[in-house]
Structures are given as structure tokens and as C-alpha cells.
Amino acid sequence: MIRASIEKGAFAKALHDYKTIILSRGTRHDHQTIAYVLEACKNALDLITASTTHARVVKSGFDCYPSILSSLVNVYLSCDCFDVANQVFDEIPEWGFNLVSANLILASFMKNGEFHYASKVFRRMRSKDVVSWNTMIMGCVRNARPKEAISFFDRMLGSNFEPDGFTFSSVLTACGRTGGLRHGERVHRLMTEKEIKLNSILSSALIDMYSKCGSIARAKQVFDSVPIDNVSVWNAMITGFAIHGLVSNVLETFSQMENEAVSPDEITFVGILTACSHCGMVELGREFFDLMRMKYSIQPELEHYGAMVDLLGRAGHLEEAYSTISSMPMNPDIVIWRALLSASRTHRMTHYAQIAIEKMSNLESGDYVLLSNIYTSTKKWDHAERVRVMMNKKKIRKKNGLSWAELGGAIHQFSAGDRCHPDSKAIYMVLEGLMRRIKMEGYVPTMDLALVDVSEEEKEGNLSCHSEKLATAFVIMKTSPGTEIRVSKNLRACYDCHCWMKMVSKVLNRVIIMRDRIRFHRFEGGSCSCNDYW
Template structure:
């Protein structure tokens, strides 16, 4: 028994391995209590080693529920959701019944995988186990359904659950916000307040995100006043939510004041400010913030580059955009995504580098979407590039065969170039295709 208690007091893997060796020599390793202490340290301690825990677990004959739960929990919190689910399946195959300590971490793994099928199956097991009224499990189900984009099932669960606490309300509000259903999130928040629940920092962060999505500056300001009145600490998460809310609602000066006053900021805070500045045309200021990231020793991520490339696009800063895009992988190790290519195609197109934009688009591993093609077509129209426009229209028609507006744009380009035979040919194609003039098409053409 003394060795088991020593395992609880371990401070390093070196110490634990010595105790493990003594347990093997003294045959104490076959004792489940002793083995579970070793497993807990290896799997869950910050000084532990998960791979060692897995080897230890595989050597234990007939591991008990506690051991299964410990390893499932370790895999779930170490961002190995597939491994956590595999362990759960093996646990059931070996005849062990999951309990109230199993499901929260299995559901955490389901949420990480964003697998609706996985969540539904685990939900069935929860019902069969009679644990559908457990607060932690219900909270896990709400979160898992929400991140798997089944917000309707999450809401049904929420409505049926009578013993709601603040965490349950917060998870549901957060679920709506994550699914960009801001109005529903704000209505639920209003209901929560009317039922006497006092929001905490996590709740308010979600509400502020909803305010950012729905342009509710007034409500966001009210939440800010509530935070001050209650004396809630404006840490990184809540502070970032406030910066994001003000920036998205166009209150750039207020957002910048908050940003500058924050003693601690993470990359999400910087992204909120950079993207806000970019959205409202403050291109140089956004670039200056991006340059300061290096001084602060904060590593930018893919969201940062979407923001700063958008700033270059809005500000017409073509050379800066090229340099930043080129540095993404080379300097920062960030692989460009389709959003980054979209920003560059838009930037190059606006500056008249239509062929360069087309070549960049051809070099992508993805097929361009309608938004990217539309931006390039708009550039072709503005700069009178019929050659590239013809190719872009073909690609757009492959994606949206009924989108006659692109033919209208191309027809106008032909007309401006004096290519009247092509104008008549295209109009004949449109007529044969039974394309109908829809209300507002000329307005769309003007925008394009």
C-alpha cells in the first residue's frame, strides 16, 4: 500500500518508473488500486507521459472501470478524440458498462470530432444507462450536438431538461452563437435573465459574440456596463470578446482603446483588432498592428493572415499583400487556405493584375468557388480583360448553370470591345438556354 501512496506523491516520470519497478519486483503491480495510481499520474499529471500510460494500461489484466475512464479522459483532453472513442468502443466490447464519469469525456471527444453520428450513438448509450438527467452529461450532449451543427436537437434536449443551471444555459447560448444564430442566442439570454440567472464571464463572452454577429452595438454596450457594474475581471477572453464586438459594429476607436488597455492579449485579441480595422478601411493601421506582432513575440495564425490580406485588398496595397502572402508558409509555417487565395485574387484583380490573379488561382489545390471567380470577373470587367473573363465565365457556368448574370457581364465586355458578333452569339446562347431576365439583374451587373 505504501508504494501506491508514493505514486500519488510523484513529481516526475523518473520517480514513477522507480516505483513501477518496485511494484513489479514485489508483485504489487497486479493490485488494481496500485496500478490505477500509476496510471493516473502517467495519463493525467502535467509531469506524466501518455504513451507510458497506454503501455501500462495494455499490460494490466482486466482493467477496471476507473482505469478505462482515466485513459479515455486523458485521450480526450490531450486532443486525441479518435483514440478516446476507440477506447470507449473497446471498453464496451470488453463488457464494461460506462458510467457518469465515462460519458462527459467521450462526448468531449465527439465534440472535437464534430461527428453527429458519434454523438447520436453515445446519446443512445446514455439513455440506455439511465444517465440522461446527469448535469455534466447533458452539458456534454448539448455541446456535442451544437458543434456538430445539429442545434435543433440540442435545443430539444435543453427544453426537456428541467434542472437547468448556469452552465447549461451558457452552453446553449454558446451553441447558437457558434452556429451563427445570433438572434436566437440573444433571445435565450433574455429568457435566462428573466428566470433569475446571473451570467458569468463565459456567458457574457458568448453574448458579446452574438452582438458582434447581429450588429447589436447597443446591447453590447449594455453588457459592457454590466461587466463594469458587477466588477467582473476583464481577462483575455472577455476582453477579446469586447474588442471583437466593438470592432465588428464599427466602433473602431472604442475597440482600439480597449485593445490598448488590455494588460494581456492573445492571438485572438490581435485578430479581432486587425480584422476590425481591415473591415472598416484602416489598412495601414491593420498592417502596423501585424508588424507589432513580431515585437510582442506572438505567432500569427491563419485568421491573422485573412485579416491582414483583407486590409491590403481594401487599401490597394498590392506589394504588401504579395510579400505577406509569400511569407505565410516560408516565415510563419502557416499553410495558405482558400480564404487567403481569395483575398490575393481579389487584391491582384483590383490592382489590374488580372492574369497574375488567374495564375495564382490555377495553382491552388482546390477548385475556385463562385465568390473567388466572381471577384476575378469583376476585375475583368473593370479592367476590360475579355480573354480572362471568357475563361472565368466558363468556370462559373460549370458551377452555376442558371446564373445568367455572368453572361450579361461578358456580353457587356464584348460590346465595350466592339466585338458585336460575339455579343449576338452570346445573346443567342442565352435565348436558347431560356434564361430569363430577373428583377434587379442590371443592378447586379453594376455591382459585379
């Protein structure tokens, strides 16, 4: 009866039958009964029944069955009781590990962001298969641990496991997240050596990886060499052009897409609107926003409205941006309000910044920093100080600026004011030398970025230690003249760093490619590919 209810999806009835028939009548039950009950508890998210059943498992001696313990782990995982799940997992003897169950537990921990526990499970697994490795690699990617994903991939190869298409797709995503072009190229070569057939998923992953690693030309080469009958491949190329601010290439690709009778989807138009936003092409953005509805019957979703708000806000049309938010058929999310807040910072409009802050729930550190910067840029020091006091009261810490640079097959990470790198002393010496040279060329630090009204000398000191400057100085120090410099950052590049990069590219006659949270910047000869619009 219990099993029949479970098979029909009637989990509550299965548990009701268990309680009223088995328990109330004192009917004996075996470990199979317990297995069914735990399956029902997992699907019904019934933690109370699961806990009492757990006690019954121990009392009845069924905790000698590894399968029962595995089922208990999965129930607790489903109910978000990760500590208890880990404790039960520790009770499973190593000889009792069933590979399928262990993989399911591994996937559950990763799905819920419990990387520490997942790693522990992985270490204890006496036998592993490709699914085990893939779960760890993809889990790292989904939990913002791309460096660990690449590390697991290398370990997988070292353990003589043969990666499959899913492995390659995951690790290419990780390479794109870190900006690790050399790693990405190595993975691509390995795919070629192993004669991995490129389907739409892998083709899209390759294009995405090269785009996000700053090599848009290589991304286009891949695009031109693979079958492009699937819309996802077109979307990958359009999105790649968009993050590089190449709106003409976006339009050309979209036109080619139409000519080949490939119907665009929602993601296609997100990419096009993003490209328009990066280049300040307001009228063109409006046209495509209407086109997606009128010609393709694609109703705008949150992402499309967010792109329009971003487009209008960046161009200084804050009133229209706010009007767009107000007319949305769905509730705006925090990303949309954050776009308005960011535009308010750019155009120093405290009125709309205050509206955005009031509408946002669960404010993050970056939101407070943006508001404080708005007040600072308009010389409202008291207001800026109140924001800082509020942050201290709520124990909110500013999110660290992090930058990465790939060199010699290794990815080096820097934080703002970082002095932990082994070459830290030499990096700061290079940085000081660069500062002297670019000041002679006319560079003046942008002092209004400081959060409080401190001395000019202190402001300049804070600006000079931003993570992307440290990463750039490191690459300059370690490479020969003429070598391209590639740096990635987790936050939007500030105005001062942008000016700094332009001047460094000029005095050293070197190309600097920097990826920030918003887009790619190519600095060359004292100018940037974004035309100072980002």
C-alpha cells in the same frame, strides 16, 4: 521527522532533514525513507535531489520495489522530464504494476500532453478499470485528439467496461469537437438505454454536443427536457445559439433566465457578446457589456474584452477596438491582438495590423499568413513577400486547413490540396464538375486571396483545393440528392469558399451546414445564415 514535515506541507524542510540527518550522519535508511524523500522531491520540484536519490535507489538495490520506481516516474513527470520518466517506467516489471499507481502515471503523462507515452503505459497495463479508460478518453479530448477519444470509448465498450457519467461527458465533448453528429446520437441513445441520470454536467454536455454538431434544434429539445436550475445548462444553450448566430434566441433565453431568477455568470455574458459579434450588433453589445457590471456586478475579464474587441473590429470600428484594448485594466493576451489583426485583414487596415503584430509575442503561422494576406489584398506584393521570407527564415510553416465530414459512422479528414483519400480521383472529378456548373451561374473565384503575385490560373487552382471544398465534394458524391451536407473546418472559412458554398447550395438545391473556427454557416438556396457577416 521527514513524514511529519511532508504532512505539514514543509517539503523543503523534509529534504533538508534528510540531507543533514540521514546522509551526513550515515544513518541507515530503508525503502520507506526513499518513498518519503521522493514524495518531497515531487512536491518541491527538486530535480537535483531526485536524481541523486535515483542513483542511491539503484546502488541500494531498492529498484526492485515497483512502488519506488512508480514514485520516481511521478517525480520526473512533475519535473517535466518525460523521457527519463518513460525509461524508469520501462524498468517496472508487469507483475509489479499497481493499478492506482499506473493510473496516476497515465494521468500525469496525459496532463502534460505526452499522448505517446500515455498510450504506451495503457498498453502495458495488465489490468484496467473505469478510471484507466476515462483517463485516456478525457486525455485525448484535452490534447486535441477527439477522434482517438471516440475510438477509446468504442474499445472500452468492446472490453465490457461499464461507462459512467464522466465517460459520457468526455466522449460527448469529443463528438462535439469532430462534429460527429451520428456518433453523438449513438452516445445519447446509449445513455438512455443505460438509464444514466442527467445532471447539470451531462445536460450541458449534450446541449453543447448537438450545438457543435450543427443540430441546434436537437440542442433546444434537450434544453427543454432537462432541469435547468443550474447556470451551466443555460450557458450551454446560450453559447449554442451564439455560435449559430441566432442572436434573437440568445436574447430570448437570457430573458427567460432572468424571469426564472437564475443569476447569470461570466460565461453567460461571453456567450451574449459573442452572439452580438457574429451579427454585428454593436450597440446591443455595448449595452450588455455595461449591464454585466452595473446590474450584476460582474467585472469584465479577458474573454469579455476579447469579445468586445472582436465585435468592434468586425463592424469596422477599429479605432474604438484599439481604444478598448488600451483601456483594459489587465494586459491583453495574444487572442485579443489576434482579433484586432483579423479585423485589420477584413477591413484592409495595415496600420492596426502592424500594431497588433508588434504587440504579439510567440507569433503562430496563422498570424503571419493574416499579415501577408493584408498586404496582398492591398496589392503590397513586396511587403507580402517579405513576410514569406521571414517565415522561411524562422522555419514557420503555414497551418494546414483541415476539414472533416462524417459518413457511415466514420469521420473522413481532408487537408488543403489533399490527394491521399482513397476516393481522391473521383472527388476531384466531382469538384471540377461543380466548378463548371457554378461558373455558369455567375460564380467568380476571389483571386485576391493568393499570398503572392502569381498567375490568375495558379491562384484559381490553389483556391479550388481548399479542404472544405474537398470534404463537401466527397459528401455530395457519397449521398443522395436532398441529403443535408455537414462539414467542419479547423480554420475560419475564407471568402471564396463562402461564396462557393452558397452557389453549390443553389445549383444542387441542397442544404450545406459548415462549422468553421468562428461559427456555423447554413447555406441554402444561394444564401447563408450569417448574411455574409462572419
